[in-house]
Structure formats: C-alpha cells, structure tokens
Amino acid sequence: MDFWMNFMLPIAVCVILPVLIVFIIGRVRKNETDRKAEIMLKALENGATIDPEYFKSSRPKKQRSIKERLLDRLTGASVTGLIGVAALVYGIWKGNLGGWDEGDRILILIAAVLIAIGIANLVFFIIGKKMLAKEIEEEEKQNLIKQD
Numbered sequence: 001m002d003f004w005m006n007f008m009l010p011i012a013v014c015v016i017l018p019v020l021i022v023f024i025i026g027r028v029r030k031n032e033t034d035r036k037a038e039i040m041l042k043a044l045e046n047g048a049t050i051d052p053e054y055f056k057s058s059r060p061k062k063q064r065s066i067k068e069r070l071l072d073r074l075t076g077a078s079v080t081g082l083i084g085v086a087a088l089v090y091g092i093w094k095g096n097l098g099g100w101d102e103g104d105r106i107l108i109l110i111a112a113v114l115i116a117i118g119i120a121n122l123v124f125f126i127i128g129k130k131m132l133a134k135e136i137e138e139e140e141k142q143n144l145i146k147q148d
Contacts (some may be wrong), residue, residue, distance in 0.1 A: 003042050007128065022027050045141075065136075065138075065139050065140065065143075066128075066132050066136050066139060067136050069128075070125055070128050070129055070132070070136075073121050073122075073124050073125040074121070074122070074125045075118075076117075076118075076121045077118045077119070077121035077122035077125060078118070080114050080115075080117045080118040081114070081115055081117075081118025081119065081121075081122070082118075083114050084111045084112070084113070084115035084116075084117075084118055085111070085112035085115060086111075087107055087110060087114065088108060088111035088112070088115065089107075089113055090107070091105075091107035091108040092108065094107075095102030095108075119138065
C-alpha cells in the first residue's frame with residue numbers, strides 16, 4: 001500500500017489521467033469528423049446539395065476581448081499569489097512549530113515560485129492594461145455599437 005501511495009498514485013494522476021483525457025477528446029472529435037464525412041458522402045451519392053454551414057465546427061470559438069484576456073491575467077495572478085502566500089505561511093508556521101525538515105524547505109521553495117508567478121502575471125496585467133488602453137476603449141465602443 002505504501003508503494004502505491006508514494007509512487008503509483010502521483011504517476012496515475014499526473015501522467016495517465018491527462019493522457020487519457022486527451023485520448024478521449026481526440027476520439028470524440030474523430031468520431032464527429034467521421035460522422036460528418038459519412039453524411040457528406042451519402043449526400044454526394046444521392047446528388048443532394050450540401051450545406052457548407054453543416055461542416056463548420058459545432059463548437060464555435062468565441063473571440064475573447066482584450067479586456068477578458070487581461071482579467072484572466074489578473075485572476076491568475078491572484079490565485080497563484082494567494083496560494084503561494086498561504087503555502088509560505090503554512091511552511092514557516094510548520095517549520096517553527098516542529099523543527100525545520102526537508103519538506104518545509106521544499107514547501108517554502110514551491111511557495112516562492114508560486115508567488116513569483118503571481119507577481120509576473122500581475123506585472124503583465126498592469127503593463128498590458130497601460131499599453132492596450134486605446135484598444136480596450138475601441139472594443140468597448142464597438143460593443144456599444146453592436147448592442148444598439
């Protein structure tokens with residue numbers, strides 16, 4: 001049981017699960033494409049007209065605005081920064097409480113990396129907001145025109 005928890009479980013979660021998810025998504029898309037191709041071939045055999053709109057992706061890709069992408073940066077900065085701060089506080093608290101061991105030092109290192117990623121995303125948000133202010137205004141004007 002100890003071998004399973006220490007070695008196989010992380011491999012199953014970090015390797016096998018993502019590979020399985022990608023495989024399943026690939027199979028679903030392949031089946032969808034095969035089904036559409038089969039319908040197209042039958043329509044061609046029968047001499048029927050084919051609607052080109054049918055063969056476009058059933059999942060329309062929504063164009064995200066600059067503002068939404070910047071807010072995603074801010075969200076990422078907030079989440080990673082707060083997780084990093086929480087891990088740092090816990091690591092210091094645990095280290096001071098029970099003596100510093102290797103696990104506490106690793107936790108603090110991981111917390112520092114998370115805080116650095118959070119700060120980097122925050123910097124990208126601030127710089128992007130300043131650099132793209134005109135484009136954001138233009139998008140908002142276009143959205144207001146579309147709504148009217």
